Amino acid sequence: MALGHRTRAIVGSLAAVTALGALLTGCSTDSTQAAEDSDQAVEVDENLRALLPGELRAESARITVGTESGYPPFEYTNEAGRIVGFEIDLFDAASDRLGLKYTFHDMPFDSLLDELYASNVDAVAAAMSDTAERRVDSDFVDYYNDSDAIMVPAGNPAGIKTLKDLCGRTVAVLTESTQDEALAALNTGECKAKPVTVTRFDTDADALAQVQAGKADAELTQWSTGAYNAKQVGSGDIFEVANTEVINPSPLGWVFPTGDVEMVRAYQAALQSIIDDGTYAEILEKHDLSVGALEKATVNGQ
CATH class of the missing domain: 3.40.190.10 (Periplasmic binding protein-like II)
Structure with missing residues (x-):
């Protein structure tokens, strides 16, 4: 949809959160x-x-x-x-x-x-x-x-802290989301010489799974959802939010x-x-x- 999307997140109840795979199912979309x-x-x-x-x-x-x-x-x-x-x-x-x-x-x-x-x-x-x-x-x-969150593996092995740190890296994102648009803007701006390889997915859960699988260096999502998933997926030791500065604030x-x-x-x-x-x-x-x-x-x- 040309109007863009908000990011998706992993589905599941707090009580059922034990691992990423356990969170990829929810109620029927219809x-x-x-x-x-x-x-x-x-x-x-x-x-x-x-x-x-x-x-x-x-x-x-x-x-x-x-x-x-x-x-x-x-x-x-x-x-x-x-x-x-x-x-x-x-x-x-x-x-x-x-x-x-x-x-x-x-x-x-x-x-x-x-x-x-x-x-x-x-x-x-x-x-x-x-x-x-x-x-x-x-x-x-x-x-x-x-605002937005840069999701990375726990421990942040690549040392990513800002959007500019994503230049030259593979980043997963929800297709046509506002975060997808932000990455496109990076590739025409700060990352023009060393563009981000953007991999797009239909759900935020699929995008985040790429980080866990080592197929993406990071995922760009919404801050509240990123912080929630960092705390709740597994024992809170699978992902973390890399950025400490506010990125793309929005109501x-x-x-x-x-x-x-x-x-x-x-x-x-x-x-x-x-x-x-x-x-x-x-x-x-x-x-x-x-x-x-x-x-x-x-x-x-x-």
Whole structure:
């Protein structure tokens, strides 16, 4: 997809994490899941509910939300086969504040925006980076700040620390991801004389497996996912995040079709409400993601 992708990650529950191979399976990509009651006690705010389009204020109203459940800690499949994670908890809380029910459709990440544009889903909650290119046809309600991670074998035998250190090396990446775009930019810039050999894969799990197999020197992925996998894969001694400097910072957001003003405004207001009452901070702390917290719920980075 020309609009680009966020990175994928290894799938699996925390309890089941024993090795990379054990994490490469998850729920079916064509599965659906209705939202359950979240752990957070979030009451409906009728003033915020009134911001929704009229047809979505009925008790029976339900929207369809596209996701891809292979991206811990944002979304992943637990041992019971449920899609869980930081973004799921956050979207639950915002939806509860609006009194709006929804159903997840789990699908390949590279189909999510197409499904949104075709009106087959009403929104996307998939740790998607809010970029200028995507804003051409979408509006983002931003909920988190993240950046990129250079994943290397534990011990960092090649001594990689920065993007420039990737020049002349083999780097695995998700096809057409924003990280893929970053590597392409390196090859026309700092690495022009000694380009990166970029190997592209359909999932972040496949890309990361190349590092473990010694077929790639590194993988470029999203920082929160890289840090999660560095801690959880195996006994936390298979991978590490090589960079200590922030690389390519970017907000992540829930995605709505351009022009769906009422939905965007409603979810922005609901997110701001759970920021203000402390629910947002509790969810961040639960998932050890407080480092990327926002103080204001923004739309399209503004």
